[in-house]
Amino acid sequence: MKNINTLSGLSVANFSKQIDGKETVLYTLCNKVGAELAITNYGAKIVSLMVPDKNGKMTDVVTGHNSIEEYLTSEEPYFGAICGRYGNRIAAGKFTIDGITYDKLAINNGPNSLHGGIKGFNAVVWDAKQIDEQTIELKYTSADGEEGFPGELKTTVTYHLTNENEVVISYQASTDKPTVLNLTNHSYFNLSGAGDPYIGDHILTINADYYLPTDNTAIPYGPKEKVEGTPMDFRTPHEVGERINDNFEQLIFGKGYDHTYILNKEDNELSYCARCSSPKTGIVMETYTTQPGVQLYTGNWMTGNFEGKNGQRYPERAALCLETQHFPDSPNKPEYPTTELRPGEVFQSTTIYKFSVE
Template sequence: MTQIEKNSYGSTTANEDVSEFRLRNLSGREVSIITYGGIITEIITPDSDGRMENVALGFDNLEQCEKENPFFGALVGRYGNRIAKGKFALNDTEYTLAINNGENSLHGGLKGFDKVVWKVDEVKESDSFVSLKLSFLSKDMEEGFLGNLKTTVTYTLKSNNSLDILYEATTDKTTIVNLTQHSYFNLSGNFSQTIVDHEVEIDANEFVPVDAILIPVGDLASVEDTPFDFRNAKLVGNAINVHNEQIKLRAGYDYCWVLNNEDKGYRSVAKARHPKSGRMMEVLTDQPGMQFYTGNFLNGTLSVPGGGTFAKRSRFCFKTQHYPDSPNQPQFPSTTLEPGEKYSTKTT
């Protein structure tokens, strides 16, 4: 049967209680989520032999989650990805954000949505799904962002083994919003192994090239005849080390792909498969872009629960989102949210 199990996950350094919710469907798949950062700490799913293993990188204690880490499994906001030099303008007024990534603002600033305790609004169980609805009120000018932004995120694990993430938000002042989920995956279930043996497919004819400080240069680039062409499934390792200025800049893949068929809304955009284990995942979204990142900067210093360390390129991300620095790039799809409007986006 479907089930949600609630447990204590400890208290933050600010003495805020944190809970863990374990969602389980009829086939035994499990997703564990904590209220700190809305973090997904585990996704347990079988391989082709029925062996159940966790495929989502994370920690097994709150202390590690609170320390600096690569956003393992966290909700990201108010703005996922980078904003150039932490500045943007709305209605001819310039706003300055917290700088936390070189010259830029990244993933919401110094204390983004990944570092707050979310409120549990609703827990649902039925014959076909289990869901957890979380909410957080980001106050006016928090981290430099305009407006009181009320955000809800609903995680739904279904009997067809899909995990839906519904992001919703409203504001009382004109602001910018770009929410995403920062889970890292290794479909082998062994986080000490690299993901270069995974096959990846991305339905995108273009990607967003960046400059030396990782801000879009303004133009989109074709993936044709480049290492960024994943329109047909190929091994991640096939071209990750080729001579290419963009690959060199990020020591691998860490770019936003311009997803095809944005006008169709919610659609299939990407797949990943680990041939040896037989595990496969598919991503569906209504978003215009997706950041594909191959864990190029893990260095073996972070511990894996149960033993070992997270090695370089031992995980990948599929982060559905708007393009980096969109508030400063008028040619990109808008991330502006007005009072009276509802931000709503879904990724599976």
């Protein structure tokens, strides 16, 4: 393979490797106005995303690594990844459908199962087809019983980079047995440029009146609570770091924000979710989704020990995630929007990250 570099400085050759008998590849999407999105079929991961800042300088706004080898040994296996079958947590690694209990999910995050288990969708090689210069389609078939989940699940994820500097992520899935499903993209954003050490100065707004408080293992413990009057309130713009160290139990549990916000929207409606901006670069990211919630995670457990792209380090709170999704532990909480998927049904969702400047 030719040693071709991306706009972000990545070597395509460094992303070529055989894993589980499949070849990993780095794909590059380019739009008509110069933005570039680099994706590997290992974990269907976004590796780099180059968009212009207020001065027209192309800026990489996601964290990542220089090679597949670095992803395989990374302290953060979810950089840019599609998480599944079940993104976020399932309490105690078990759930019940139609009277059948499935209790063999990996316990890989305290007492709970996280992001589909030990080898979730982030750690498999997807079958990829680049449709055109701006679109790639990735497919993965998860076998019945894989990571403890029932049913053969066929999943398709499409990334499309529009000429309006939107990253459109479309999800589709079907199963041959009743199962549970929660797909999300786990990109870590820093709108000042990946490698900038702190996202506390980012200005964030989230279109949510309620959030889900959790226990100290990040499992929602019951009813939603109003954000009003708490450091969880982003209905109006706030700096991410303004209240992140407040003496507030929910923030203490996770060393910062790691919570699901219940979006103000109708079911399956593609609508406004959040707005985030960097005062340094003027880059603005607006998020739209059909999903009922978004997980705000402020990189509280990043250590900076591992080298990222181009010699960068990513210390604690050097990036944030806005993971559009269903709610954590929904399979065990019937009052939440269902994450069950049955034969004959087709799961579909769309999320858009739209970039501009101010």
